[in-house]
Amino acid sequence: MSNNSKYLIFLGCAVPYRVSAYEISARKVLAKLGVELVEMPEFNCCGLPLDPVSHEMMLVLASRNLAVAEKTGLNILTLCPGCAGTLKKVTKILKDDKALREKINAQLKESGLEFKGTVVTKHIMQVLMEDVGVDNIKKSVVKPLTMLKVAEHVGCHLLRPKEYIGFDNPEDPQTLKKLIEATGATCLDYIDETECCGAPSVGVSDKVALQLARDKLNHVKMVDAQALITICAFCHIMFDTNELRIEKMFNEAYGIPILHYPQLLGLALGMKPDELAFNELRVDTSKLLKQINEGAN
Amino acid sequence: MTENVAASSNKEPIRASEFDPKFKYELIKMHGGEGLLKCYQCGTCTSDCPVARFSDDYRPRTIIRMAQLGLKDRILKSGTLWLCAACFTCTDRCPQDVEVASVIRVLRNLAAENGCVPQVFKDQACSILESGYAYKIPDLRIKKRESMGLPPLPKGNPEAIRKSLKGVNFMRYIEKKSERNE
Numbered sequence A: 001m002s003n004n005s006k007y008l009i010f011l012g013c014a015v016p017y018r019v020s021a022y023e024i025s026a027r028k029v030l031a032k033l034g035v036e037l038v039e040m041p042e043f044n045c046c047g048l049p050l051d052p053v054s055h056e057m058m059l060v061l062a063s064r065n066l067a068v069a070e071k072t073g074l075n076i077l078t079l080c081p082g083c084a085g086t087l088k089k090v091t092k093i094l095k096d097d098k099a100l101r102e103k104i105n106a107q108l109k110e111s112g113l114e115f116k117g118t119v120v121t122k123h124i125m126q127v128l129m130e131d132v133g134v135d136n137i138k139k140s141v142v143k144p145l146t147m148l149k150v151a152e153h154v155g156c157h158l159l160r161p162k163e164y165i166g167f168d169n170p171e172d173p174q175t176l177k178k179l180i181e182a183t184g185a186t187c188l189d190y191i192d193e194t195e196c197c198g199a200p201s202v203g204v205s206d207k208v209a210l211q212l213a214r215d216k217l218n219h220v221k222m223v224d225a226q227a228l229i230t231i232c233a234f235c236h237i238m239f240d241t242n243e244l245r246i247e248k249m250f251n252e253a254y255g256i257p258i259l260h261y262p263q264l265l266g267l268a269l270g271m272k273p274d275e276l277a278f279n280e281l282r283v284d285t286s287k288l289l290k291q292i293n294e295g296a297n
Numbered sequence B: 001m002t003e004n005v006a007a008s009s010n011k012e013p014i015r016a017s018e019f020d021p022k023f024k025y026e027l028i029k030m031h032g033g034e035g036l037l038k039c040y041q042c043g044t045c046t047s048d049c050p051v052a053r054f055s056d057d058y059r060p061r062t063i064i065r066m067a068q069l070g071l072k073d074r075i076l077k078s079g080t081l082w083l084c085a086a087c088f089t090c091t092d093r094c095p096q097d098v099e100v101a102s103v104i105r106v107l108r109n110l111a112a113e114n115g116c117v118p119q120v121f122k123d124q125a126c127s128i129l130e131s132g133y134a135y136k137i138p139d140l141r142i143k144k145r146e147s148m149g150l151p152p153l154p155k156g157n158p159e160a161i162r163k164s165l166k167g168v169n170f171m172r173y174i175e176k177k178s179e180r181n182e
Protein backbone atom coordinates (compact mmCIF):
# COMPACT_ATOMS: atom_id res chain seq x y z
CA MET A 1 0.00 0.00 0.00
CA SER A 2 1.31 3.42 -0.78
CA ASN A 3 0.13 6.78 0.41
CA ASN A 4 3.17 8.74 -0.72
CA SER A 5 4.15 10.15 2.58
CA LYS A 6 7.80 10.84 3.16
CA TYR A 7 9.38 12.18 6.32
CA LEU A 8 12.70 12.91 7.93
CA ILE A 9 12.91 10.60 10.89
CA PHE A 10 13.95 12.38 14.07
CA LEU A 11 15.16 9.68 16.45
CA GLY A 12 15.98 11.85 19.42
CA CYS A 13 18.42 10.70 22.10
CA ALA A 14 16.51 8.22 24.26
CA VAL A 15 15.45 5.91 21.43
CA PRO A 16 18.94 5.10 20.11
CA TYR A 17 20.32 5.10 23.65
CA ARG A 18 17.97 2.59 25.18
CA VAL A 19 14.89 1.62 23.23
CA SER A 20 15.84 -0.05 19.96
CA ALA A 21 12.71 -2.23 19.99
CA TYR A 22 10.66 0.91 19.44
CA GLU A 23 12.80 2.04 16.52
CA ILE A 24 12.96 -1.38 14.89
CA SER A 25 9.22 -1.99 15.09
CA ALA A 26 8.36 1.58 14.06
CA ARG A 27 10.53 1.42 10.94
CA LYS A 28 9.05 -1.95 9.96
CA VAL A 29 5.41 -0.94 10.28
CA LEU A 30 5.89 2.45 8.66
CA ALA A 31 7.59 0.83 5.66
CA LYS A 32 4.79 -1.69 5.37
CA LEU A 33 2.18 1.08 5.47
CA GLY A 34 3.91 3.13 2.79
CA VAL A 35 5.52 5.85 4.90
CA GLU A 36 9.01 6.50 3.58
CA LEU A 37 11.70 7.61 6.02
CA VAL A 38 14.81 9.64 5.29
CA GLU A 39 17.57 10.02 7.91
CA MET A 40 18.36 13.46 9.37
CA PRO A 41 21.47 14.82 7.58
CA GLU A 42 22.73 16.21 10.89
CA PHE A 43 21.34 15.88 14.39
CA ASN A 44 21.42 17.34 17.83
CA CYS A 45 19.23 16.82 20.88
CA CYS A 46 15.88 18.62 20.49
CA GLY A 47 16.76 20.63 23.60
CA LEU A 48 13.92 19.54 25.86
CA PRO A 49 16.14 17.98 28.56
CA LEU A 50 17.84 21.36 29.05
CA ASP A 51 14.70 23.49 29.08
CA PRO A 52 14.52 23.38 32.91
CA VAL A 53 17.94 24.98 33.20
CA SER A 54 18.07 27.13 30.08
CA HIS A 55 15.08 27.95 27.93
CA GLU A 56 17.43 29.84 25.65
CA MET A 57 19.61 26.81 25.04
CA MET A 58 16.53 24.70 24.31
CA LEU A 59 15.34 27.25 21.74
CA VAL A 60 18.69 27.22 19.94
CA LEU A 61 18.99 23.43 19.92
CA ALA A 62 15.43 22.89 18.68
CA SER A 63 15.64 25.56 16.00
CA ARG A 64 18.93 24.12 14.71
CA ASN A 65 17.11 20.89 13.94
CA LEU A 66 14.20 22.69 12.34
CA ALA A 67 16.60 24.70 10.19
CA VAL A 68 18.50 21.56 9.15
CA ALA A 69 15.19 19.94 8.21
CA GLU A 70 14.09 23.00 6.22
CA LYS A 71 17.05 22.57 3.91
CA THR A 72 15.81 19.12 2.92
CA GLY A 73 12.29 20.29 2.14
CA LEU A 74 10.83 17.41 4.16
CA ASN A 75 8.66 17.38 7.26
CA ILE A 76 9.70 15.67 10.49
CA LEU A 77 8.39 12.46 12.02
CA THR A 78 9.49 11.75 15.60
CA LEU A 79 9.24 8.64 17.73
CA CYS A 80 9.58 10.57 20.97
CA PRO A 81 6.62 12.71 22.07
CA GLY A 82 9.03 15.01 23.91
CA CYS A 83 10.89 15.79 20.68
CA ALA A 84 7.61 16.28 18.79
CA GLY A 85 6.22 18.57 21.47
CA THR A 86 9.41 20.61 21.61
CA LEU A 87 9.78 21.03 17.86
CA LYS A 88 6.11 21.96 17.51
CA LYS A 89 6.24 24.42 20.36
CA VAL A 90 9.41 26.11 19.18
CA THR A 91 8.04 26.39 15.65
CA LYS A 92 5.00 28.20 17.00
CA ILE A 93 6.94 30.40 19.41
CA LEU A 94 9.42 31.53 16.77
CA LYS A 95 6.77 32.07 14.10
CA ASP A 96 4.72 34.25 16.46
CA ASP A 97 7.59 36.26 17.96
CA LYS A 98 9.58 38.09 15.32
CA ALA A 99 12.08 39.64 17.73
CA LEU A 100 12.90 36.28 19.25
CA ARG A 101 13.15 34.68 15.81
CA GLU A 102 15.67 37.28 14.72
CA LYS A 103 17.69 36.75 17.85
CA ILE A 104 17.77 32.98 17.38
CA ASN A 105 18.56 33.32 13.68
CA ALA A 106 21.52 35.50 14.56
CA GLN A 107 22.78 32.57 16.67
CA LEU A 108 22.15 30.05 13.90
CA LYS A 109 23.77 32.16 11.20
CA GLU A 110 27.20 31.32 12.59
CA SER A 111 26.76 27.78 11.32
CA GLY A 112 25.00 28.67 8.09
CA LEU A 113 21.47 27.91 9.24
CA GLU A 114 18.25 29.87 9.26
CA PHE A 115 14.85 29.13 10.78
CA LYS A 116 12.00 30.08 8.46
CA GLY A 117 9.23 28.02 9.99
CA THR A 118 8.28 25.89 7.00
CA VAL A 119 8.64 22.47 8.60
CA VAL A 120 5.74 20.54 10.12
CA THR A 121 6.56 18.10 12.92
CA LYS A 122 4.41 15.06 13.65
CA HIS A 123 4.79 12.26 16.14
CA ILE A 124 4.43 8.76 14.67
CA MET A 125 0.98 8.46 16.26
CA GLN A 126 -0.19 11.52 14.36
CA VAL A 127 1.28 10.23 11.10
CA LEU A 128 -0.45 6.87 11.53
CA MET A 129 -3.73 8.64 12.22
CA GLU A 130 -3.60 11.42 9.64
CA ASP A 131 -1.42 10.13 6.80
CA VAL A 132 -2.13 6.42 6.89
CA GLY A 133 -5.54 6.42 8.54
CA VAL A 134 -7.43 3.87 10.58
CA ASP A 135 -9.18 2.45 7.49
CA ASN A 136 -5.94 1.75 5.69
CA ILE A 137 -4.47 0.15 8.80
CA LYS A 138 -7.55 -2.07 9.10
CA LYS A 139 -7.20 -3.09 5.45
CA SER A 140 -3.56 -4.08 6.03
CA VAL A 141 -4.26 -6.24 9.07
CA VAL A 142 -3.76 -9.93 8.26
CA LYS A 143 -3.87 -11.27 11.80
CA PRO A 144 -6.58 -9.46 13.76
CA LEU A 145 -5.78 -9.42 17.47
CA THR A 146 -9.40 -9.87 18.51
CA MET A 147 -8.42 -12.10 21.42
CA LEU A 148 -6.62 -9.22 23.17
CA LYS A 149 -7.84 -6.74 25.74
CA VAL A 150 -5.20 -4.12 26.38
CA ALA A 151 -4.84 -0.66 27.94
CA GLU A 152 -3.10 2.39 26.51
CA HIS A 153 -0.83 5.05 27.97
CA VAL A 154 -0.47 8.00 25.61
CA GLY A 155 1.94 10.07 27.71
CA CYS A 156 1.90 13.74 28.67
CA HIS A 157 3.83 15.28 25.84
CA LEU A 158 1.51 14.00 23.15
CA LEU A 159 -1.39 15.73 24.87
CA ARG A 160 -0.29 18.76 26.82
CA PRO A 161 -0.06 21.68 26.78
CA LYS A 162 -2.97 21.68 24.36
CA GLU A 163 -2.12 25.15 23.12
CA TYR A 164 1.02 23.86 21.42
CA ILE A 165 0.21 20.23 20.69
CA GLY A 166 -3.23 20.94 19.23
CA PHE A 167 -3.95 17.30 18.55
CA ASP A 168 -6.40 14.90 20.18
CA ASN A 169 -8.33 15.78 23.35
CA PRO A 170 -5.95 15.97 26.33
CA GLU A 171 -8.72 15.12 28.79
CA ASP A 172 -10.09 12.12 26.90
CA PRO A 173 -7.66 11.13 24.17
CA GLN A 174 -8.96 8.85 21.43
CA THR A 175 -6.19 8.52 18.84
CA LEU A 176 -4.16 5.72 20.36
CA LYS A 177 -7.38 3.90 21.27
CA LYS A 178 -8.56 3.99 17.68
CA LEU A 179 -5.15 2.85 16.45
CA ILE A 180 -5.18 -0.04 18.91
CA GLU A 181 -8.68 -1.03 17.90
CA ALA A 182 -7.62 -0.99 14.26
CA THR A 183 -5.51 -4.07 15.07
CA GLY A 184 -8.65 -5.88 16.23
CA ALA A 185 -7.74 -5.67 19.94
CA THR A 186 -10.06 -4.14 22.51
CA CYS A 187 -8.77 -1.07 24.30
CA LEU A 188 -9.99 -0.83 27.89
CA ASP A 189 -10.75 2.35 29.85
CA TYR A 190 -9.14 2.74 33.27
CA ILE A 191 -8.74 5.31 36.04
CA ASP A 192 -6.48 8.31 35.36
CA GLU A 193 -5.50 7.24 31.87
CA THR A 194 -3.88 10.57 31.01
CA GLU A 195 -1.75 10.70 34.13
CA CYS A 196 2.03 11.02 34.00
CA CYS A 197 4.17 7.84 34.09
CA GLY A 198 6.66 9.48 36.44
CA ALA A 199 9.71 9.26 34.17
CA PRO A 200 10.71 12.94 34.41
CA SER A 201 11.04 12.62 38.20
CA VAL A 202 13.57 9.79 37.97
CA GLY A 203 16.86 11.03 39.32
CA VAL A 204 15.21 13.87 41.23
CA SER A 205 12.99 11.67 43.37
CA ASP A 206 12.87 8.00 42.44
CA LYS A 207 10.34 7.49 45.18
CA VAL A 208 7.83 9.85 43.58
CA ALA A 209 8.56 8.49 40.11
CA LEU A 210 8.05 4.85 41.06
CA GLN A 211 4.88 5.60 42.99
CA LEU A 212 3.43 7.31 39.94
CA ALA A 213 4.24 4.32 37.75
CA ARG A 214 2.87 1.97 40.39
CA ASP A 215 -0.37 3.93 40.54
CA LYS A 216 -0.77 3.55 36.78
CA LEU A 217 0.05 -0.17 36.83
CA ASN A 218 -2.48 -0.70 39.62
CA HIS A 219 -5.17 0.95 37.56
CA VAL A 220 -4.24 -1.05 34.47
CA LYS A 221 -4.31 -4.26 36.48
CA MET A 222 -7.71 -3.40 37.92
CA VAL A 223 -9.32 -3.75 34.48
CA ASP A 224 -7.41 -6.97 33.70
CA ALA A 225 -5.55 -5.59 30.72
CA GLN A 226 -3.34 -8.24 29.07
CA ALA A 227 -0.77 -5.63 28.09
CA LEU A 228 -0.10 -1.92 28.39
CA ILE A 229 0.61 -0.13 25.10
CA THR A 230 2.91 2.90 25.02
CA ILE A 231 4.09 5.15 22.23
CA CYS A 232 6.92 6.99 24.00
CA ALA A 233 10.47 5.90 24.78
CA PHE A 234 10.44 7.35 28.30
CA CYS A 235 7.03 6.00 29.28
CA HIS A 236 8.11 2.60 28.01
CA ILE A 237 11.32 2.63 30.03
CA MET A 238 9.38 3.77 33.07
CA PHE A 239 6.99 0.83 32.94
CA ASP A 240 8.93 -1.97 31.28
CA THR A 241 12.31 -1.44 32.93
CA ASN A 242 10.82 -0.71 36.33
CA GLU A 243 7.91 -3.12 36.55
CA LEU A 244 9.90 -5.82 38.35
CA ARG A 245 11.47 -3.24 40.64
CA ILE A 246 8.06 -1.82 41.53
CA GLU A 247 6.69 -5.31 42.15
CA LYS A 248 9.49 -6.00 44.62
CA MET A 249 9.45 -2.61 46.28
CA PHE A 250 5.71 -2.46 46.90
CA ASN A 251 5.03 -6.16 47.14
CA GLU A 252 2.80 -6.22 44.08
CA ALA A 253 2.40 -8.74 41.26
CA TYR A 254 1.55 -7.35 37.85
CA GLY A 255 3.06 -9.45 35.10
CA ILE A 256 1.77 -6.92 32.59
CA PRO A 257 3.81 -6.85 29.35
CA ILE A 258 4.57 -3.34 28.11
CA LEU A 259 4.50 -3.13 24.31
CA HIS A 260 5.46 -0.30 21.99
CA TYR A 261 2.41 0.38 19.83
CA PRO A 262 4.31 -0.45 16.60
CA GLN A 263 5.05 -3.89 18.07
CA LEU A 264 1.34 -4.54 18.58
CA LEU A 265 0.54 -3.21 15.13
CA GLY A 266 3.35 -5.26 13.61
CA LEU A 267 1.87 -8.47 14.98
CA ALA A 268 -1.47 -7.60 13.42
CA LEU A 269 0.28 -6.88 10.12
CA GLY A 270 1.62 -10.44 10.22
CA MET A 271 5.17 -9.79 11.41
CA LYS A 272 6.91 -12.19 13.77
CA PRO A 273 7.78 -11.21 17.38
CA ASP A 274 11.49 -11.63 16.51
CA GLU A 275 11.25 -9.15 13.66
CA LEU A 276 9.63 -6.70 16.06
CA ALA A 277 12.38 -7.08 18.67
CA PHE A 278 10.16 -8.59 21.37
CA ASN A 279 13.34 -10.08 22.83
CA GLU A 280 14.43 -6.59 23.88
CA LEU A 281 11.50 -6.23 26.29
CA ARG A 282 12.11 -6.79 30.01
CA VAL A 283 8.70 -7.99 31.14
CA ASP A 284 8.05 -11.52 29.93
CA THR A 285 5.77 -11.60 26.89
CA SER A 286 5.67 -15.36 26.32
CA LYS A 287 2.23 -15.81 27.90
CA LEU A 288 0.82 -12.96 25.86
CA LEU A 289 2.27 -14.31 22.63
CA LYS A 290 0.87 -17.74 23.43
CA GLN A 291 -2.58 -16.21 24.00
CA ILE A 292 -2.31 -14.49 20.65
CA ASN A 293 -1.28 -17.66 18.85
CA GLU A 294 -3.96 -19.79 20.43
CA GLY A 295 -6.58 -17.15 19.86
CA ALA A 296 -5.67 -16.88 16.22
CA ASN A 297 -5.87 -20.58 15.52
CA MET B 1 -4.01 16.74 52.31
CA THR B 2 -2.66 19.96 53.76
CA GLU B 3 -0.76 22.45 51.73
CA ASN B 4 2.82 22.62 52.90
CA VAL B 5 5.37 25.24 52.20
CA ALA B 6 7.59 24.11 49.38
CA ALA B 7 10.42 22.51 51.31
CA SER B 8 10.86 21.38 54.85
CA SER B 9 13.70 23.83 55.39
CA ASN B 10 11.28 26.51 54.26
CA LYS B 11 8.89 25.99 57.11
CA GLU B 12 10.69 28.52 59.23
CA PRO B 13 8.92 31.82 59.84
CA ILE B 14 9.30 34.32 57.05
CA ARG B 15 11.20 37.48 57.87
CA ALA B 16 10.03 40.72 56.29
CA SER B 17 13.50 41.23 54.85
CA GLU B 18 13.09 38.13 52.70
CA PHE B 19 10.48 39.68 50.45
CA ASP B 20 11.65 41.04 47.15
CA PRO B 21 8.64 43.09 46.03
CA LYS B 22 9.95 43.48 42.48
CA PHE B 23 10.65 39.79 41.89
CA LYS B 24 7.25 39.18 40.32
CA TYR B 25 7.82 41.92 37.77
CA GLU B 26 11.10 40.31 36.81
CA LEU B 27 9.25 37.01 36.29
CA ILE B 28 6.38 38.35 34.18
CA LYS B 29 8.86 39.78 31.72
CA MET B 30 10.32 36.34 31.10
CA HIS B 31 8.99 34.05 28.39
CA GLY B 32 6.55 31.69 30.13
CA GLY B 33 6.23 33.78 33.29
CA GLU B 34 3.70 36.27 31.90
CA GLY B 35 0.66 34.80 33.67
CA LEU B 36 2.02 34.82 37.23
CA LEU B 37 -0.02 37.74 38.54
CA LYS B 38 -3.33 36.23 37.40
CA CYS B 39 -3.20 33.39 39.95
CA TYR B 40 -6.01 33.66 42.50
CA GLN B 41 -4.84 30.65 44.55
CA CYS B 42 -7.74 28.34 43.75
CA GLY B 43 -5.58 25.24 44.19
CA THR B 44 -6.57 23.46 40.97
CA CYS B 45 -2.92 23.05 40.03
CA THR B 46 -1.99 21.38 43.29
CA SER B 47 -5.04 19.16 43.45
CA ASP B 48 -4.38 17.84 39.92
CA CYS B 49 -0.60 17.61 40.23
CA PRO B 50 0.54 13.97 40.14
CA VAL B 51 3.79 14.80 41.91
CA ALA B 52 2.00 16.57 44.76
CA ARG B 53 0.02 13.42 45.34
CA PHE B 54 3.15 11.48 46.27
CA SER B 55 5.33 14.20 47.72
CA ASP B 56 4.88 15.87 51.09
CA ASP B 57 6.73 18.99 50.02
CA TYR B 58 5.88 19.74 46.43
CA ARG B 59 2.90 22.06 45.88
CA PRO B 60 2.70 24.13 42.68
CA ARG B 61 0.16 26.56 44.19
CA THR B 62 2.59 27.33 47.01
CA ILE B 63 5.42 27.93 44.58
CA ILE B 64 3.24 30.36 42.61
CA ARG B 65 2.27 32.21 45.80
CA MET B 66 5.86 32.41 46.98
CA ALA B 67 6.82 33.82 43.60
CA GLN B 68 4.08 36.45 43.81
CA LEU B 69 5.22 37.40 47.29
CA GLY B 70 8.82 37.69 46.17
CA LEU B 71 10.34 34.97 48.35
CA LYS B 72 13.09 34.69 45.80
CA ASP B 73 15.85 33.00 47.77
CA ARG B 74 13.54 30.48 49.37
CA ILE B 75 12.20 29.37 46.02
CA LEU B 76 15.42 29.38 44.08
CA LYS B 77 17.29 27.41 46.72
CA SER B 78 14.50 24.95 47.31
CA GLY B 79 15.23 21.48 45.99
CA THR B 80 11.54 20.79 45.46
CA LEU B 81 11.51 23.07 42.44
CA TRP B 82 13.19 20.24 40.56
CA LEU B 83 10.44 17.75 41.35
CA CYS B 84 8.01 19.03 38.72
CA ALA B 85 7.56 16.36 36.06
CA ALA B 86 6.54 18.91 33.41
CA CYS B 87 3.39 16.95 32.68
CA PHE B 88 1.53 20.23 31.97
CA THR B 89 -1.67 19.12 33.68
CA CYS B 90 -1.65 22.30 35.76
CA THR B 91 -1.10 24.45 32.69
CA ASP B 92 -4.06 22.94 30.89
CA ARG B 93 -6.41 23.07 33.87
CA CYS B 94 -5.58 26.41 35.49
CA PRO B 95 -8.77 28.50 35.20
CA GLN B 96 -6.66 31.65 35.04
CA ASP B 97 -4.27 30.57 32.25
CA VAL B 98 -1.26 31.03 34.48
CA GLU B 99 0.82 28.47 32.51
CA VAL B 100 1.93 27.07 35.85
CA ALA B 101 4.47 24.62 34.45
CA SER B 102 6.13 27.40 32.47
CA VAL B 103 6.33 29.66 35.52
CA ILE B 104 8.04 26.81 37.33
CA ARG B 105 10.40 26.38 34.39
CA VAL B 106 11.21 30.10 34.53
CA LEU B 107 12.01 29.73 38.23
CA ARG B 108 14.25 26.74 37.55
CA ASN B 109 16.06 28.71 34.86
CA LEU B 110 16.67 31.47 37.39
CA ALA B 111 17.83 28.98 40.00
CA ALA B 112 20.26 27.62 37.40
CA GLU B 113 21.51 31.13 36.63
CA ASN B 114 22.15 31.56 40.32
CA GLY B 115 24.35 28.50 40.31
CA CYS B 116 21.90 25.84 41.40
CA VAL B 117 22.15 23.30 38.59
CA PRO B 118 21.60 19.61 39.34
CA GLN B 119 24.48 17.56 37.98
CA VAL B 120 22.36 15.60 35.51
CA PHE B 121 21.72 18.75 33.45
CA LYS B 122 25.41 19.61 33.28
CA ASP B 123 26.19 16.07 32.14
CA GLN B 124 23.54 16.16 29.43
CA ALA B 125 24.68 19.56 28.19
CA CYS B 126 28.29 18.36 28.00
CA SER B 127 27.25 15.30 26.11
CA ILE B 128 25.29 17.39 23.62
CA LEU B 129 28.32 19.59 23.01
CA GLU B 130 30.50 16.56 22.42
CA SER B 131 28.25 14.44 20.25
CA GLY B 132 24.90 16.14 19.67
CA TYR B 133 23.19 13.49 21.79
CA ALA B 134 22.07 14.08 25.39
CA TYR B 135 23.47 10.72 26.44
CA LYS B 136 26.76 9.11 25.66
CA ILE B 137 25.62 6.31 23.41
CA PRO B 138 28.03 3.40 23.90
CA ASP B 139 30.04 2.36 20.85
CA LEU B 140 28.73 -1.14 21.29
CA ARG B 141 25.19 0.08 20.83
CA ILE B 142 26.14 2.03 17.73
CA LYS B 143 27.79 -1.06 16.25
CA LYS B 144 24.87 -3.25 17.27
CA ARG B 145 22.54 -1.10 15.16
CA GLU B 146 23.92 -2.63 12.02
CA SER B 147 23.34 -6.20 13.16
CA MET B 148 19.80 -5.23 14.08
CA GLY B 149 19.22 -3.94 10.55
CA LEU B 150 19.13 -0.28 11.57
CA PRO B 151 20.77 2.53 9.55
CA PRO B 152 23.76 4.39 11.02
CA LEU B 153 22.91 7.09 13.56
CA PRO B 154 22.87 10.65 12.19
CA LYS B 155 25.94 12.51 13.37
CA GLY B 156 26.04 15.60 15.50
CA ASN B 157 28.20 18.53 14.49
CA PRO B 158 29.88 19.64 17.74
CA GLU B 159 31.66 22.60 16.18
CA ALA B 160 28.46 24.00 14.67
CA ILE B 161 26.50 23.35 17.85
CA ARG B 162 29.06 25.32 19.87
CA LYS B 163 28.94 28.18 17.39
CA SER B 164 25.16 28.40 17.63
CA LEU B 165 25.28 28.38 21.40
CA LYS B 166 27.83 31.18 21.69
CA GLY B 167 26.62 33.78 24.16
CA VAL B 168 24.04 31.50 25.76
CA ASN B 169 24.33 32.08 29.50
CA PHE B 170 24.15 28.47 30.56
CA MET B 171 27.28 27.64 28.55
CA ARG B 172 29.50 28.94 31.32
CA TYR B 173 28.63 25.96 33.53
CA ILE B 174 29.52 23.51 30.83
CA GLU B 175 32.66 25.25 29.67
CA LYS B 176 33.97 25.07 33.22
CA LYS B 177 33.24 21.41 33.40
CA SER B 178 34.82 20.52 30.07
CA GLU B 179 37.95 22.47 30.99
CA ARG B 180 38.17 20.34 34.10
CA ASN B 181 37.90 17.21 32.03
CA GLU B 182 40.69 18.15 29.68
Ligand code: SF4
Binding pocket: B038, B039, B040, B041, B042, B043, B044, B045, B046, B060, B061, B064, B093, B094, B095, B096, B097, B098, B100
Ligand atom coordinates in the same frame (compact mmCIF):
# COMPACT_ATOMS: atom_id res chain seq x y z
S1 SF4 C 1 -4.71 26.59 39.13
FE1 SF4 C 1 -3.99 28.60 38.40
S2 SF4 C 1 -5.20 30.12 39.54
FE2 SF4 C 1 -5.46 28.15 40.59
S3 SF4 C 1 -3.85 28.18 42.19
FE3 SF4 C 1 -2.97 27.15 40.43
S4 SF4 C 1 -1.95 28.77 39.27
FE4 SF4 C 1 -3.33 29.78 40.71
Ligand code: SF4
Binding pocket: B045, B048, B049, B050, B051, B052, B060, B083, B084, B085, B086, B087, B088, B089, B090, B091, B100, B101, B104
Ligand atom coordinates in the same frame (compact mmCIF):
# COMPACT_ATOMS: atom_id res chain seq x y z
S1 SF4 D 1 3.61 20.23 35.31
FE1 SF4 D 1 4.65 19.97 37.29
S2 SF4 D 1 3.47 21.21 38.71
FE2 SF4 D 1 2.20 20.96 36.91
S3 SF4 D 1 0.91 19.20 37.36
FE3 SF4 D 1 2.70 18.41 36.27
S4 SF4 D 1 4.20 17.84 37.85
FE4 SF4 D 1 2.63 19.16 38.84
